[in-house]
Amino acid sequence: QEDGSHYGSKDQMKQFGFDVENRSPLQTGPLYTHNHSPTISWTENGDLLVSWFSGESEIGPELTLLASRGKRQNDGSIHWTEPAEFLKAADRNMHSSNLLNDASNGPVDPEDFILHQMASIGIAGRWDKLALGYRKSIDNGASWSSVRMILELDHALNDGASMQGNMFQARDGTLVFVTDDESDGVFNTGSLVVSNDNGETWVRRGHSSSTSDSLRIAGIHAAVVEVDDLNKDGKNDLMAIGRDKGKYYDGMAPKSISIDGGKTWSRSPSVFPSIGSGQRFTLLKLFYSNDTPVKGVDTPILFTGFANDSILAKDVEGQLNYVKGLYAALSFDNGKTWPQKYRKVISNVLGTNTLDLDIA
Numbered sequence: 001q002e003d004g005s006h007y008g009s010k011d012q013m014k015q016f017g018f019d020v021e022n023r024s025p026l027q028t029g030p031l032y033t034h035n036h037s038p039t040i041s042w043t044e045n046g047d048l049l050v051s052w053f054s055g056e057s058e059i060g061p062e063l064t065l066l067a068s069r070g071k072r073q074n075d076g077s078i079h080w081t082e083p084a085e086f087l088k089a090a091d092r093n094m095h096s097s098n099l100l101n102d103a104s105n106g107p108v109d110p111e112d113f114i115l116h117q118m119a120s121i122g123i124a125g126r127w128d129k130l131a132l133g134y135r136k137s138i139d140n141g142a143s144w145s146s147v148r149m150i151l152e153l154d155h156a157l158n159d160g161a162s163m164q165g166n167m168f169q170a171r172d173g174t175l176v177f178v179t180d181d182e183s184d185g186v187f188n189t190g191s192l193v194v195s196n197d198n199g200e201t202w203v204r205r206g207h208s209s210s211t212s213d214s215l216r217i218a219g220i221h222a223a224v225v226e227v228d229d230l231n232k233d234g235k236n237d238l239m240a241i242g243r244d245k246g247k248y249y250d251g252m253a254p255k256s257i258s259i260d261g262g263k264t265w266s267r268s269p270s271v272f273p274s275i276g277s278g279q280r281f282t283l284l285k286l287f288y289s290n291d292t293p294v295k296g297v298d299t300p301i302l303f304t305g306f307a308n309d310s311i312l313a314k315d316v317e318g319q320l321n322y323v324k325g326l327y328a329a330l331s332f333d334n335g336k337t338w339p340q341k342y343r344k345v346i347s348n349v350l351g352t353n354t355l356d357l358d359i360a
Contacts, residue, residue, distance in 0.1 A: 093122030190217030313343035
């Protein structure tokens with residue numbers, strides 16, 4: 001208020017992180033009570049690196065990025081370090097990030113191994129407008145370059161920069177990060193941030209400021225994977241499956257296909273049930289499987305999702321049955337079909353109770 005009456009009010013004290021009723025800070029940090037949106041990568045030295053955001057809420061300026069390193073022991077086991085602050089811009093909402101190494105298409109020389117990180121950073125303290133920050137590591141994450149803001153002016157105009165999808169390296173070397181984007185009137189959508197020069201420069205593709213509603217990725221937190229050349233133009237294409245709470249296709253998760261490198265997308269229903277809050281899909285191109293003996297050639301795509309009602313898949317006894325919970329599926333034809341014999345339950349859910357993990 002112009003008269004200054006809001007100074008020292010309960011609302012202002014809460015804004016600055018203080019609980020007036022209990023006369024205590026709302027947060028302690030850096031490990032808070034709300035932990036979400038994990039990302040994980042392997043490193044050349046055998047370690048695993050996992051990062052996630054932590055805060056008392058997702059909208060506050062305390063939201064920070066933490067990390068834990070799974071250190072590879074001499075016997076091959078993993079020892080996880082205590083969570084520690086990984087990346088934080090002072091008084092800024094660090095709304096998620098993704099990690100990607102540049103060896104996803106096969107082994108590289110250790111001297112050329114790079115870890116890439118893209119992070120969503122609030123430009124005004126809270127979760128409102130998000131910019132994107134990028135940095136990289138050439139020593140397995142022991143040290144990092146300075147954060148460089150990319151596409152900052154574009155994102156000051158909209159909310160389309162929440163780093164919530166997956167990431168991968170295309171077979172031509174392109175680095176692909178997936179972000180949430182604006183609503184198309186049905187649900188929120190997705191778009192890409194890509195680099196063709198190993199992280200030096202970045203551009204947006206399929207973003208709401210340049211792509212019409214119906215030509216963006218349908219759904220948020222999209223899983224995206226590279227598929228073989230669908231339109232026979234000599235270039236590989238992209239497939240995405242997003243989270244939509246059943247809004248697009250009467251409970252079936254939306255599938256989006258791009259034949260122009262992610263600039264525009266066509267949509268159709270997938271064969272998988274939609275998912276809701278707290279759940280994500282994953283898509284991954286495998287290097288090898290028993291059904292494709294030549295490594296890297298015609299290998300299947302792995303999909304994981306959640307069946308909140310049920311889906312026909314192999315149960316823990318190996319029999320086709322209607323299962324609930326987390327499941328995996330394989331496609332051997334670039335996502336056109338997902339045979340039931342290559343679907344398998346990973347966790348059993350009975351009613352509202354999650355049973356012990358049981359993998360046959």
